[in-house]
Amino acid sequence: MNIIRDVIKPISKGMKITLRHFLEPKDTVSYPEQRKEQFPRTRWRHVLLRYENGLERCIGCSLCAGACPVRCIYVEAAENTDEERYSPGERYAKRYEINLLRCIYCGYCQDACPTGAIVLREDYELADYTREAFIATKEMLLEPLPVRDEVAEAMAK
Amino acid sequence: MEKRVQEIVLRDSSTPAIPNLEIGGNVLVTRLDEIVNWARRNSIFPLTFGLACCAIEMMSTAAARFDLARFGMEVFRASPRQADLMIVAGRVSKKMAPVLRQIYDQMPAPKWVVSMGACASCGGIFNNYAIVQGVDQIVPVDVYVPGCPPSPDALIYALIKLQQKIRTQRLGMLLELKPRTEPLAIERGNGVQAITGEK
Numbered sequence: 073m074n075i076i077r078d079v080i081k082p083i084s085k086g087m088k089i090t091l092r093h094f095l096e097p098k099d100t101v102s103y104p105e106q107r108k109e110q111f112p113r114t115r116w117r118h119v120l121l122r123y124e125n126g127l128e129r130c131i132g133c134s135l136c137a138g139a140c141p142v143r144c145i146y147v148e149a150a151e152n153t154d155e156e157r158y159s160p161g162e163r164y165a166k167r168y169e170i171n172l173l174r175c176i177y178c179g180y181c182q183d184a185c186p187t188g189a190i191v192l193r194e195d196y197e198l199a200d201y202t203r204e205a206f207i208a209t210k211e212m213l214l215e216p217l218p219v220r221d222e223v224a225e226a227m228a229k
Numbered sequence: 230m231e232k233r234v235q236e237i238v239l240r241d242s243s244t245p246a247i248p249n250l251e252i253g254g255n256v257l258v259t260r261l262d263e264i265v266n267w268a269r270r271n272s273i274f275p276l277t278f279g280l281a282c283c284a285i286e287m288m289s290t291a292a293a294r295f296d297l298a299r300f301g302m303e304v305f306r307a308s309p310r311q312a313d314l315m316i317v318a319g320r321v322s323k324k325m326a327p328v329l330r331q332i333y334d335q336m337p338a339p340k341w342v343v344s345m346g347a348c349a350s351c352g353g354i355f356n357n358y359a360i361v362q363g364v365d366q367i368v369p370v371d372v373y374v375p376g377c378p379p380s381p382d383a384l385i386y387a388l389i390k391l392q393q394k395i396r397t398q399r400l401g402m403l404l405e406l407k408p409r410t411e412p413l414a415i416e417r418g419n420g421v422q423a424i425t426g427e428k
């Protein structure tokens with residue numbers, strides 16, 4: 073048995089591969105400190121959008137609930153009045169709830185919505201300790217009211 | 230490990246505030262408490278329990294890109310006797326339910342369950358006769374992870390939440406034969422959650 077040819081050469085050849093991989097940059101994303109970049113069409117937690125003037129986009133038509141394959145959206149509509157106006161149309165969603173646990177984040181609700189009210193965004197940190205915590209109500213889903221940028225308005229004048 | 234948890238707390242208001250961990254009530258074992266909890270939460274051995282498509286994401290969580298070894302959880306055990314954590318990854322059919330329960334019963338006492346994915350947590354898209362509508366009907370679940378499937382980072386987030394939960398456990402609770410008979414009381418107010426009570 074030739075010790076150089078049969079032992080040392082193959083081992084050093086193998087270790088070369090090990091060494092090469094050891095010196096390569098690491099693939100690991102150390103998650104809580106770093107985040108991997110999200111793709112532009114990533115679909116996670118829903119957001120109910122508003123128009124620029126603060127009115128809700130949702131008109132309570134329940135089309136999203138109809139399109140949802142797991143039936144995890146509940147919409148209860150009510151009429152807008154001139155005193156109490158939530159959305160530009162006739163009706164608005166009085167209650168809007170999504171069971172985020174049942175939801176499969178398929179985005180069909182986003183496709184079905186005629187006003188583009190519901191969109192799925194990148195917030196994937198949704199795990200929780202109880203099942204009740206996953207019922208997302210309208211207040212939790214609605215994006216915050218736009219802040220009026222008075223400086224920019226004054227500049228525009 | 231401390232740093233990781235705190236960073237999560239900063240970013241997310243739904244993470245429970247950790248109650249005051251220093252001396253509470255029992256002066257003799259309170260430090261021991263912390264040491265035991267520290268050891269437990271940093272070397273959780275998960276059980277290999279992939280049931281469906283979610284298991285693929287569980288595997289990729291353990292792989293190089295997300296590297297569960299950073300949390301001391303990379304040793305997926307095939308034997309329930311050596312495992313602390315059951316990640317139920319995938320849909321549980323009614324035929325699988327007794328098996329799952331038996332495996333859970335075979336795990337040694339401080340044990341935790343993470344229900345991964347919409348199917349394991351509540352049946353997901355399979356609202357039919359064959360699938361158990363939520364694995365919490367069979368075993369007590371500690372953390373639910375929504376998503377279909379949850380991405381590896383979402384699962385790691387859930388595991389960090391599990392570590393936080395283990396951190397709040399008390400030694401009296403750990404010494405009991407069945408450590409998890411009562412769930413942690415979770416209070417909700419102003420949209421911020423907090424685990425209340427010593428239990």
Ligand code: SF4
Pocket residue numbers: 136139140141142143144145170174175176177178179180181182
């Ligand atoms: S993303 Fe899919 S499953 Fe989730 S609420 Fe929308 S339609 Fe339903």
Ligand code: SF4
Pocket residue numbers: 129130131132133134135136137147165184185186187188189190
């Ligand atoms: S979110 Fe869109 S589809 Fe759903 S009720 Fe509102 S307007 Fe209709």
Ligand code: SF4
Pocket residue numbers: 176281282283318319320345346347348349353376377378379
């Ligand atoms: S939640 Fe989705 S990915 Fe996970 S087991 Fe069910 S169908 Fe598969």
